Amino acid sequence: MDISATTERRWTFLTNHARVLVQIARDPGIRVRDIATRCLLTERAVQRIITDLEEDGYLSHERRGRTNHYSVTAGKQLRHPADAGPTVAELLATLLRRPADGRLDPAPPAQESSGR
DSSP states (O other): OOHHHHOOOOOOSSOHHHHHHHHHHHOTTOOHHHHHHHHTOOHHHHHHHHHHHHHTTSEEEEEETTEEEEEEOTTOBOSSGGGOSOBHHHHHHHHHTSOTTSOOOOOOOOOOOOOO
């Protein structure tokens, strides 16, 4: 029996850590449950990823009432030696389509309607 014919290799361009970081960058007050839903992960997996990101200094959180508010360490360089150089801000700028300084892109100019 040819196992390779029945087994399909699956891979993605982004890691789960990158996906979680993107969701937090989009909404610093996001709940773990919502991150899990958007990233198609379990809540427990998201909690482990957040712990990893915090332990390595890519993320921190502050308790605000009953919720966490996360802060991404934008100036931190990417972890893998092959990725040396770019910062988290530069990665997020690409993935979120915003400038590396963290500002949101300005709204496109309004289309003028012709009143004639």
